[in-house]
Amino acid sequence: MRNSSKRVLKNTFFLYFRMIFVMLITLYVSRIVLDKLGIVDYGINNIVGGLVTMFAFINNALSGATQRSLNYELGKSNIIGARKVFNQHLILYLTILAIVVLISETVGLWFVKNKLNIPEDRMYAALWVYQFTILSLCVTLVGIIYxxxxxxxxxxxxxxYIGIIDGVSRLGVAYMISTVSYDRLIVYSGLLFIVTLLIQVFYYLYCIRHYSECRIHMQWNRSSFKETGKFIGLNCIDAGIYSFNSQGINILLNIFFGPMVNAARGISVQVNSALTNFSNNFYSSVRPQLFKSYSNGDLNYMKKLFFISSKYTAYLYLMVALPVVLNINPILKLWLVKVPEHTSVFTLWVLVYSFVNVLINPIRSIILATGDLNEYVKWGGSFSLLQLPLIYIALYLGMESEFAFIISVFIRALYLCLIIKISMKFKIYTIIEYMKEVIRPVFMVTLISCIISTLICHKANSLFHHDIYEIIGKTAVTLTITIVSIWLSGMTSAEKSKMHNIVKKVILKGIGHE
Structure with missing residues (x-):
C-alpha cells in the first residue's frame, strides 16, 4: 500500500505538470484561433468537427476498457494475458474503425450537407473540416491501444511529455494559420490532423520498444473474444449515450440559434476542459491502482482509494472552478479578443455539470473494475436518453438557449443518484459509508465556500479598478476560503494529521537543504 501510494503521488506530480502547461497553451490557442478564424468559422469548426468527434466516445470507452483489462492482467503479473488483451482489443478497434468510417461518410456526411445551419459560402470549408476530423479520429482510434x-x-x-509536445505543436498551428493566404479554416483542420498523426506514431514506437505485450500477433479465441467484445460493447454504449447527449446539445443549438451560439458553447467547453483536467489528473493517477487492487482482491485498499479520489477530486475541481465562476466576465474579457454572446452563462452551467461528473467518474470506475456493466448501461443509459427530448421540447417552445444547459445539469444530478444505487450491488461500500465519507464533506465544503466567497467578492467589487486586479483579488480570497473550509469541514482527523506531517517534512527538508 505504501509503494502504491508513493506511485500515485509521483504520477500525480507528472500529470499536474503536464496539465498546467497544456492548460495555459490550450487557453491561449483558443484566443488565437477565435481571433484568426472569426466567430462564424470558429462555430463551424466546433459544430462540424464536433459531429465527427461525437464518435470520440468510442475512444474514451475503449481506452477505459483497455486500461481496465491490461491493469487486471498486469496486476497479476500475467504478461501472456496482457499480450492476449492487447491483440484482441486491437482486432476490435479495427472492426469498430471500419464501422465508424462507413457511418461518417454516409449518414454523417448527409447530415452536414442537409441539416446543419451553415452559411452557403462556407459549406466547402466545412466539408474539408469534416474529412480531416474523420482522419484524425481514425488515427486516434488505432492509437488508443498504445x-x-x-x-x-x-x-x-x-x-x-507527449502531452506537452502535443500542446506546443497546436500552439504552432495556431500561429501558422495567421500567416497563410488560403482558407484558414481548411488549413487549420489539416495541420491539426498532421499533429495528431505524429503524436500517435510516437506512442506506437515507444510502446513496441518498452512493453513486451505490445507486439502485434493476431489471435482468435472465440470464447474470450466474445467476452471481450461484450464488455467493450457495453462500455461503448454507455460512453456513446454520453457523447450523443453532449453533441446533441450542440446540434440543437445550431438548428435553433445558428453557428454563433456554437462558438459560445465551444469557448465554454474549452474553459471547462482546462478546469476538469486539473481535478481529473489526480483521479487519473489513482484509477490504475483501483483496477489493480480489484484484480488482486484487495477490496479494503480499493474502497479507501475510491473514497479519497472521489472527495479530493471534487475539492480540486471546486478550488479552480469557483474563482472562475466569480470572475467569469473579466476573465473572458482579458482572454478573448471578441467574446461571443452567451459565453459567460454557458460556461457557468457547463462548470456545474462537470462538478456533478467529478463525483460520477469514480463510481463508474468501480463498476468498470468489476466488469459487470449490464445494469449500469441498461438503467443509466435509458435514463440519460431523456435529456435531448426534454431540451428539444424546451427550445421548440421558445425558451432561451441557456435552458439546454440547465436541463442537462438536472438530468445529470438525478443520474448520479441512480448509479450510486446501482453500484451498491457490488458491496464494495455501503450507501451510509459513501454519504459519510464523500457526500457530506463535499456538500459542506461547497456550501461554505460558495456562500462566503460570493458575499465577500460581491462586497469587494467597488475596490477593484482594473480587471486583472479583480481577478487576482477574488481568486486569492476564494482559494483561501475554500482551503480553510476543506481543512475545517472536509478532512478527517487522520487526514489532517497526515497532511501536517507531510508539510512538516517538506519544511524540515527545505531547512536542512539550506
Missing amino acids: NSAVIAHEDMQVYS
Whole structure:
C-alpha cells in the first residue's frame, strides 16, 4: 500500500505538470484561433468537427476498457494475458474503425450537407473540416491501444511529455494559420490532423520498444473474444449515450440559434476542459491502482482509494472552478479578443455539470473494475436518453438557449443518484459509508465556500479598478476560503494529521537543504 501510494503521488506530480502547461497553451490557442478564424468559422469548426468527434466516445470507452483489462492482467503479473488483451482489443478497434468510417461518410456526411445551419459560402470549408476530423479520429482510434498501455503501466512521465509536445505543436498551428493566404479554416483542420498523426506514431514506437505485450500477433479465441467484445460493447454504449447527449446539445443549438451560439458553447467547453483536467489528473493517477487492487482482491485498499479520489477530486475541481465562476466576465474579457454572446452563462452551467461528473467518474470506475456493466448501461443509459427530448421540447417552445444547459445539469444530478444505487450491488461500500465519507464533506465544503466567497467578492467589487486586479483579488480570497473550509469541514482527523506531517517534512527538508 505504501509503494502504491508513493506511485500515485509521483504520477500525480507528472500529470499536474503536464496539465498546467497544456492548460495555459490550450487557453491561449483558443484566443488565437477565435481571433484568426472569426466567430462564424470558429462555430463551424466546433459544430462540424464536433459531429465527427461525437464518435470520440468510442475512444474514451475503449481506452477505459483497455486500461481496465491490461491493469487486471498486469496486476497479476500475467504478461501472456496482457499480450492476449492487447491483440484482441486491437482486432476490435479495427472492426469498430471500419464501422465508424462507413457511418461518417454516409449518414454523417448527409447530415452536414442537409441539416446543419451553415452559411452557403462556407459549406466547402466545412466539408474539408469534416474529412480531416474523420482522419484524425481514425488515427486516434488505432492509437488508443498504445495510449492505454502507457497509462496501464503508470508511465505518467512519458505521458506528460507527449502531452506537452502535443500542446506546443497546436500552439504552432495556431500561429501558422495567421500567416497563410488560403482558407484558414481548411488549413487549420489539416495541420491539426498532421499533429495528431505524429503524436500517435510516437506512442506506437515507444510502446513496441518498452512493453513486451505490445507486439502485434493476431489471435482468435472465440470464447474470450466474445467476452471481450461484450464488455467493450457495453462500455461503448454507455460512453456513446454520453457523447450523443453532449453533441446533441450542440446540434440543437445550431438548428435553433445558428453557428454563433456554437462558438459560445465551444469557448465554454474549452474553459471547462482546462478546469476538469486539473481535478481529473489526480483521479487519473489513482484509477490504475483501483483496477489493480480489484484484480488482486484487495477490496479494503480499493474502497479507501475510491473514497479519497472521489472527495479530493471534487475539492480540486471546486478550488479552480469557483474563482472562475466569480470572475467569469473579466476573465473572458482579458482572454478573448471578441467574446461571443452567451459565453459567460454557458460556461457557468457547463462548470456545474462537470462538478456533478467529478463525483460520477469514480463510481463508474468501480463498476468498470468489476466488469459487470449490464445494469449500469441498461438503467443509466435509458435514463440519460431523456435529456435531448426534454431540451428539444424546451427550445421548440421558445425558451432561451441557456435552458439546454440547465436541463442537462438536472438530468445529470438525478443520474448520479441512480448509479450510486446501482453500484451498491457490488458491496464494495455501503450507501451510509459513501454519504459519510464523500457526500457530506463535499456538500459542506461547497456550501461554505460558495456562500462566503460570493458575499465577500460581491462586497469587494467597488475596490477593484482594473480587471486583472479583480481577478487576482477574488481568486486569492476564494482559494483561501475554500482551503480553510476543506481543512475545517472536509478532512478527517487522520487526514489532517497526515497532511501536517507531510508539510512538516517538506519544511524540515527545505531547512536542512539550506
